Amino acid sequence: MPKLRLDQAPPATLPLRFLLAMPCWGMAGGALLLVDADRALLTRWHPATLALVHVWMLGVLGNAMFGSLLQFLPAAAGATLRGWRGVPWLHGLFNLGVVLLVAGLHGQVRGLLLAAGIVLPASFAWLAAMTLPGLWTAVGERLLRAGIATALGFGLLAAVAGGLLALLLGLRVPWSLAAVDAHAALGVLGWMVLLLAAVARVTMPMFQGTGRVPATVQGTWLAVMAVALPLASAWHLAHGGDRLLPRVVAVGGASFAIAALGLQWRVPHARRNALYLHWRMGLCALALAAMATFAGRWLLAGALALGVGLPLLVGGMALEIVPFVGWIALRRRVPRGVQLPGVQRLLPDTRKRRVLFAHGAVAPLLLAAVLWPQPWLARLAALAQLLAWSVHGHALASALRACRAFVRRVGQPA
Secondary structure (H helix, E strand, O other), rough: OOOOOHHHHHOOHHHHHHHHHHHHHHHHHHHHHHOOOOOOOOOOHHHHHHHHHHHHHHHHHHHHHHHHHHHHHHHHHOOOOHHHHHHHHHHHHHHHHHHHHHHHHHHHOOHHHHHEEEEEHHHHHHHHHHHHHHHHOOOHHHHHHHHHHHHHHHHHHHHHHHHHEEEEEEEOOOOOOOHHHHHHHHHHHHHHHHHHHHHHHHHHHHHOOOOOOOHHHHHHHHHHHHHHHHHHHHHHHHHHOOOOHHHHHHHHHHHHHHHHHHHHHOOOOOHHHHHHHHHHHHHHHHHHHHHHHHHOOOHHHHHHHHHHHHHHHHHHHHHHHHHHHHHHHHHHHHHOOOOOHHHHHOOOOOHHHHHHHHHHHHHHHHHHHHHEEEOOHHHHHHHHHHHHHHHHHHHHHHHHHHHHHHHHHHHOOO
């Protein structure tokens, strides 16, 4: 396991601005579903559905991944961030792009779609330029760095593909539905799942007390996914859509979920904390999403993966990262000799379990609204999502309030 380099961690405000945006977008997704309850969960092609999917994928998951990477790469992977002082601008550019895309898709506004088609790929390119050179020059943990770099490459490719689709939609140029499938596969499997699998190699043993997948096994899996995903995407585009690409996505997602669940199996009951439970539930949802993808149930697969599974995985990690970032900030500001509170005191496990309970209430309602599309069920799911993300945001804010309260107690300027 790599040694943490706390002195290389970036200023707390850099990752926090992304991580705190995550629950705000989660609440926005609940509000959007509440408004479009009669149409958002009927078909994957409705403008309201496309807008909701991108709120989840970019607003919630994208912000979480951007923020987590900015914290993880210097502290755990030893990768220097290039031009890190521009992170506030990157945060603004990325979230502006998400707003433009969601509003453009929802209202089919050409100007907003054209702007989003430029802004969002630019933000992913900026992130890649900030992180990939440092990954290349860092030493040690080659598999970890290779996994993150591969995921970043697929994320950039998915962003470029999505930007082209937004431009074509804004220009009213016809495009193939197979291109949307390829874009989604690159984003979900290539960007999200590969990045989670790479980072889990460090975070699962560190925070959940699991073992690690043998390096040869994970390296082989990464190489197979890195080759199979672009080849299957190209085949899918060339043949106007077939079953190969969904099967690659299903196998990739299921293999990650099953392997991680297997690692969790041997964790002693005493160490099965809130993060363990977040990941257990999220991994089960991801495995079910893979089964739905294999069966061609696209709307159900999207709800399981983007609405339940992946938010539980990245949201659970955010509950660990935010107090850890706050603790590092305290370590830098408080004079030596002053005993710092433990990270777990800044955000106790009981509060994290409340967040899990709130998110757990969303899952059955959202799945019921997909399987039996009724506006009243969709509204219940929307209200539950609004509540869950407000509880999540309150928990993250409470960790930062605990840091400020400790600073005031020891007499340091806030």
